[in-house]
Amino acid sequence: MAAGHFRIRPQSQTRGYKLDVLVSLFGASTLELLSFEPPGWGANLLRGLAASIQIACGAFGLGLLIGIGGAYGKLYGGPVVRDLLETYTTVVRAVPELVLILILYFAGTDLINQLMTALGYPPVDINGLIAGIGVLAVVQGAYSTEVLRGAILAIPQGQIEAARAYGMPPGLLLRRITLPAMLPFAIPGLANLWLIATKDTALLAVVGFSELTQTTRQAAGATKAYFTFFMAAGVLYLSLTLFSEVIIKRVERWSRRGMPSVSGPH
Amino acid sequence: MSEALAIPLRRRVMGWLQPHRIVLILIALAIVMAAAIFMRWDWLPQYMPLALQGIWRTIWLLVVTSALGLAIALPLGLVQVTGPIWLAVPAKAFCTIIRGTPLLLQLWLLYYGLGSLFPQFPWIRESFLWPYLRQAWPYGVMALTISYAGYEGEVMRGAFAGVPRGQLEAARAFGMSRWKVFRRIWLPQAIHRALPTLAGETVLQLKATPLVATITMVDIYSVASRVRQETFITYEPLLLLALVYMAITGVLVFLFRKLEARIPSRLG
């Protein structure tokens, strides 16, 4: 038995204990698993990252649409619309995303198919990507409703009144005045939401969607190099965040063009 | 006296109970009634003790990790504002890394990642820590604590930096020691500034607790999962679970409002 053991790992015996540990932590043997060519799992991880970004983009965009509708409804809608929207944002902000994802993932597709049948359409096949985007968009929509509502409220009232006085129709008012004027107030909140969206995609691993966290878990399970793969995925997520932050800074500067500097004159 | 109080209260209730709200409430009640009658709840009595235990675990986890996290967040925020660079940079990096990666991944890295290294360190199994390292909860507590510390550390940095400089200078001019300035002026004002976000962060922390179910910890979420798996009922346990979380959130928000009301708002 001991001889067999010795024969399997002759190198580590000579290299000594500490080096052996380092090798097993980050060493060549497990780092090879990250290469892009099989037997490396790197390509798989990148595919997972691409899926994560795709879901995050979709969910953020769709959430933004829900948010614009929601903010308008909350500010200018009738009492019933306002109360329903309040219920929506309160519920979503109080229930864990994981629970919402499970409910929407199972019930959502079920309900839509029942709805389609009721409307006289054949049941549709909702693929994982669309379900994932839809589920996260419902969550994102609640938060962006609040962000956009706050941003619209922060617009100096005079600007909107002036536009109204000029007889601007509501559609034009939204496009020319409200949206551009609220942007600087909305961007910090929306940027935060984007970062949340990228991280919330990880929760879809629990419903088996192969985004980055799920592919990482599969790779780790297949190779038993749990530590290496989770670290690698962490680096990928972190790069995505840091890269996003650079872009966000640029967008922020762009949206504030023509506005007085926040810090004021020195 | 009581009459004088009764009128505004009645008016407030009337103002809230507008006609359309009565209709909405009736509709909501009808939905709840329909859910109670047409959905399956026969599993409830059997799982009640387990569910109560799960709720208790969830609240325990929330309180312990928020308290520990806040304790770490204070120095994290402070050193970023005033600390030497060899403390400020690691603190900043810590916050960036924690906030830049999903909690689920951090949790799995801690539990399965570290777990996969244990066989290579035989001495760990002989150490006095082994009985704890064997269990799941230390990893859950650790992951949630550092996550809370990362987010709240960033908030505290802003809060410490936001206290007007003049106040600190004035306090120094009065001859207060640096420690006294910190204890009497800086810290209370920073906490007061951070308090509104504290409520939000704690609700977010509550919403993060069910993730620990993925590393075999038994919280209320995992009890609901167990009901789903054992009875094959999909929606009912999840709906009840959502209701439980909403109730806990409601209590949290209420407590934080009370706390905020107790602290005088005219500071600074």
Add this chain to the structure above:
Amino acid sequence: MKTFFKTAAAAALIALAGVASASAQQTKVGFSPEAYPPFYSQDASGAWGGWEVEIVNAICAEAKLDCVLTPIPWDGLIPGLNSKKIDAIMNSMSITADRMKEIDFSDKYYNTPTGVAGAKDQTFDASPAGLKGKIIGVQVSTVHAAYAKKHFTEAAEIKEYQTQDEANQDLAAGRIDATQADSIALDAFLKSDQGKGCCDMKGIVAPDDEVLGPGVGAGVRKDDAELKGKINAAIKAIRDNGKYAEITKKYFDFDVYGEAAQSN
């Protein structure tokens, strides 16, 4: 808001229906995307293979079904089947009376005993007495979890994992003393680099047909007698024409169909 969103979603879905309807004829076979060698395993390119994947393909080819493997987490398979996310489950799911209340099963396509693996440095057997005071890991909502809860609850502490792979991982890490699972799947783990070093098979558990059931079958919806008939015919056909034996030979040196094959 909710109705608004649903209508919007329905509208979006109608737009996508053109894409989706192309897959209307496909039979979606649900499986949980996790390593479960030798039945299901993934290679580095992300493709799934293993004994059961090959059997699924053989059954589908025999029954002339256009099958697509659809990943769904283990505990979502039965709800997914009933909400028509998938049309069949072929994921080493044992036929049990409890599951039969929710879904229907085809005939079995394999049946192997249930074993207990444990740490090498401990000696015990797979009985309640042997497992006294131990921590046993099982995968949630499996026959093994049901069996452990029925027979070992009083003697041992039971820990439930989302996947068997994670239970194996914790066994190797020393966090649990034993894991109860399909003996073939355990054998694959014990032969792996990780399993070789830490653990060995402690024995086969005492039979309990009520919990463990007559074997593994394909799960189908209760009202889907057509698919059930096709799968049953295909299982019989590949048993008879040697395809089953041919696939099995690649992975095992014995017949995993189970001894009952000779008697009935």
